[in-house]
Amino acid sequence: MSKFVSINKGALALQLRLPQVGMPEIMSFTNTPPKASGDANEPSILGTIERSSRINGMDSAVPNAVLLPLGGMGFFGWPAITGHRMGQTFILQFANWQVEEADQKTHLHAQDDIAKIGLTITLQAFASGVIGVSTRLSNHGEADYLLERCMAGSFPIPAGKVEVTGYHGMWGREFHSFTEPLGEGLWMRQNRRGRTSHDCPPTLFIDHQAMQFAVSLGWSGNHQIVIDKLDDGRRLLHAGEVLEPGEVILAPGERYQSPTLYAGADTKAFHSFVRDDLVAWPTGQMAPRPVTLNTWEGNYFDHRIEDLKSQASAAASLGIERFVLDDGWFGERDDDTTSLGDWDIDPRKYPQGLAPLIDHVTGLGMEFGIWLEPEMTNPASKLMTAHPDWVLQVDGRSHLLSRNQLVLDLSRKEVHDYLFDKIDTLLSAHAISYIKWDMNRDLTQVGGANGRAATSAQTRAVYALMDRIRAAHPKVEIESCSSGGGRVDFGVLARTHRVWASDCTDALDRLDIQHGITGFLPPELVGAHVSASPNHQTGRRHSLAFRAIVAMAYHFGVELNPQTLAPEEQQELAHYIAVHKRLRNLLHKPGASFHHPPLDGRYVWGAGDKSRIALFIAQGPQMMAEQPAPVVVETPDAASNDGLWRIAAVHPAHPAFSRISDAQRKLLEGDIEFPLSDLARTGLPLPMMQPESAVLLEIEHVKGGPSNG
Template sequence: MTQDTTVTVGGGAFALSLRLPPTGMPDIVACGGPPVTENPLADIERSSRVNGMDAAVPAAVLLPVGGLGFFGWPAIAGHRNGRDFLLELSGWRVDRAGSRTTLTARDPVARIALSIVLESFPSGVIAMASRLTNEGDAPYTLDRCASATFLAPAGEAEVISFTGMWGREFQTRRDRLGEGMWVRENRRGRTSHDRVPMIMIAGSGQRFALALGWSGNHLIVIDRIDDGRRLIHLGALFEPGEMILPPGARYDSPVAYAGPDSAAFHAFVRDSLIPWPGGRATPRPVTLNTWEGNYFDHRLDSLKAQATAAAALGIERFVLDDGWFGQRDDDTTSLGDWDVDPRKYPAGLGPLIDHVTGLGLQFGLWLEPEMVNPESRLYRSHPDWALRVDGYAPRPSRSQLVLDLTRPEVADHLFHKIDAILANHAVSSVKWDMNRDLTHVGGRDGTAQTTAQTRALYALIDRVRAAHPTVEIESCASGGGRIDCGVLARTHRVWTSDCTDALERLEIQRGASAFLPPEILGSHVSASPNHQTGRRHTLAFRALVAMAYHMGVELNPLTLTPAETAELAGWIAHHKRLRPLLHAPGAAFHLDPVDGRYAWGAAGADRIVLFVAQGPQMIAEQSLPLTLPPPVAGRGGRWRISAVHPSDPAFVRLSDGQRRLLSGAIAFNLATLDRSGLPLPMLRPESAILLELEPIVRDTANG
């Protein structure tokens, strides 16, 4: 333990520099950009207006508190039965252990201790979390305790956030930051489709990204302080009276993360967050998921035939979705009855799993452990296991109630059911679903417990993973309703959206890619017409929109024509050939859409893969030349287009020069493509192409 007065966490492109005062919260000297190792000006107290405080008051500090001269949004607030509501910490101590730094101080009057834990990662991302301990002899009510505070400069700035709904997740929104506060609160009990805890700040020559690792109620607040700068707070959101700490108890916040850009978050999620079995990701297997191809109609002979057809297509994982347990013929019954349906599987799941694995495919299984149907054996036996508030009738959603995971008997029951399935079957992956928001989240003592429910979920997943460390888990919640850095610390893939419509997926996947690497975003080729929207799309468009991500198939392969079977097998082969580049560290890039045209891809030393898709019809008479981002164009050298897929793209019109460009007859200097761009032909609406670019190597021996 040391008594340092300056602390720096991180380095390179993104660092956080702090000064520890004798009393009060740590001052933020600099946030973002390279570290500030010495700044004598930071010790100069700034004077206030005549009606200000006589002494300097906190301004740009970590986790500011109220009542002591800071008049902005307090990041920590609480009391002990109406008393001890002030919090003036002193005696800051520093404990360093590797890449982790812990700051600790106490308020001897309020008898509260606070620790702030900071950690830096090789990706350039910084993590921060808070820990508040009640050292008094009476309970302490914690009304608010944010995880972290970061600082944004003064001046023009905007916040980029993500909203949406079921089937339209990760819709990008841009809000100009003004004089007041920007507040985003989520009370759905899960991460949500409409208020994702991930934002980007851009302005005054600085841009950085922030995310909260939490799957429950949360808040993000951007507060403009007196001098014009902005404090950004992230943390869990408590229900009234939810967080009461008995003497000696502590509250550990979720972890918040900040980094310079999307690339840093991709590297962090891939290399430091996801708990890959064996410590590293293996190639992401092309997946057939049975949901849209079968729904609840499980016929063993048909499923075996689908698996055989899938193997012939080049698919590598077969996931059996909802409908295999209880008497699950629709979504109104049997959740909670995690026993194989003997009507559909007289000999259990073994014959199907043996057939699938005998084909060389992995086998995956769908579960929704947190929920229970009132029409189920489990609910009839244990109606008290569902979350409820005494005196109020429960309100089902999707014919479901929510099991109280904080009760040990409930968690034990679910673990033993899941453990029995995984221990007795060759299951390589679990699709862990969660299909409703939380209401009536009351504990047995009548208090709100949304936070405890989220932590109990984490504990259950951790317990399953500890017992079955080689089984991968996919996070699904009505599609993309639970995608955050908290659940990703214990899962391996997310189901990006229940909407498999390729046109809708353009914006959904672009938004999700701002924080998440492509190989964990499930993206499937589904049937036409699409089951969610009714749109009809070519197989080429559907496949190209899915190919760069964790590619899969969401249809019954037995319904494909011979021509469709051959075409889909070809797209899967292209994906598997390009997968080492598409999913390589640091390779992926996305471009902002222009006039409905989306572009994304991956860049390596000897190949660039570029996807271009047109959503709605362009407004412009001519399409704007497509520029590549500076990190890609900066590789330099002379390049050419070596392949175009499909071979007959849906161009509106093609000039002779464009034809020569696409055929590879025209070379270009890559270094100019961040400015001049590729003059590609205009695509018809709802179509796409894949371009492969390769460098031209001069034969020095022959000049």
């Protein structure tokens, strides 16, 4: 008799049937679970009816919609697991499924007695409604098993028209959304860059008339998402690692553990999952995100300790709360050609070490952070002179440099221990509360010490080093930076506390980048900084108001030397920092944020609760319309408190409007009160804004509704 398993704790519900032989059959996968408690766990009567195939098909129909379908036994689609023993034992068929409940997870165990391969599929439902699935494959035989492919999991998509939305881009242009329809053939996106990538992050949104959901793979290495059309018109989505030839050879008794594939109903579910279940904060809960000064664009490699102290003093006077010393403090690091891997303080720049600077920063009441790039080295370094064999390489192949860097093989114990000792010594000797962990190149010639492909081992070794450092220094936060947004995923975020969305700090480009990344990450984890004008990446000139407002709703920071600002600019920046701090608990409140799709070059985002709304509006390019459409806003919490509302503050005081009517002026001055339902139904009739300008409106509840009735 078949066993049934149900996984649901929110918007998504997955029901499986475990057959005597074969893979778990997906009975249902919906984002509208049954209303009656317990119904979701009842076996589907209709799902147990055996289906017949076409006349020219198999005599006994083989289920198609299964978790991790396998080839060679009647399924003719894309197999989710493949492997062999030197060309033999190339077919798998699992049987005798057993269910184990442990640690709030459901483990499905099965065995192929002929191939002598064991399989465990682990499923977990989170309070956010997100479902996680991962796979473990074990070699119980007496010979090696060459694993070619093992996806983390599968989710079904109903038959009919389907659109998928994902992200593409490049360095400095990350997280740009694309939407395309699925056709008749196999749909696949692969990344082989050895990190999450700027152009192909492993997150995808599925839009079908009857079902909408999103998936994201928790993995920072090579990966793929595949959507296969089944014989009955439905589709199966799979995601997991991309394994290079010969990369995973399981000796007898060894096993392979996949990353975890997560499925959520929508952006809100992913935000809740990241906040509540993924990110592990040093104190158990997130403290207010400190306004940060990062020294990179203000100094580059030019480190002069007295000038840095002066910058720290200027930063503190602006209200900045964290000072991060970027690249250039170690070895003989005067440019990017040397010293990566030599993690000793440069005595030329810091003759008394880092302590005088750190003491000055912490004495001003700020936290101190530091930049590291542990995975990389330069050919011109003491480390490479001593240990040229420590880099990833393939015998007989010349090294391929990127940004003058080679990649250390972190899977080697001696490399791992060397890096841990250097970082542990640095953190133990200084009051450092934050690491900006960078990783600035794609991986090539990824050969390990045994000569085999090692991308998977390298990714796991990076995780292991992060885990070891966090265990030794649990109060230290880590930022994931990878030449900007090249390593942003749910795998690295289980070990870090913030991501750097892009090396591009141009406010105009950041509108799309930040809109895209908040599709799956909450805004408080996304670093967004005010940088200099003209911008160092694009050369564009923007007002300080535009630069600040575009960055304010996220993990706010500054990427310039504050001493270069004119007095009036310092005063203006201090104003925006103060406004951010005043609104921070609203902007980063769980469930409060919203982001609307851009319309005619206008971007709208913000946050709201029952008493106030912070509404950000930015105009990118010139509008095409003769008049701008009213700004319609639906806020998650505010809707329960209608009553009357008004605009209480406008930043900047004089926005860059093209033309304004008397009634619009009265609206902006707070003289017109309106019900919240008008904001959601009719919208704010705001004036047209000039291109590359922005405004922040603070809207407050004034009377009526449950708070002030």
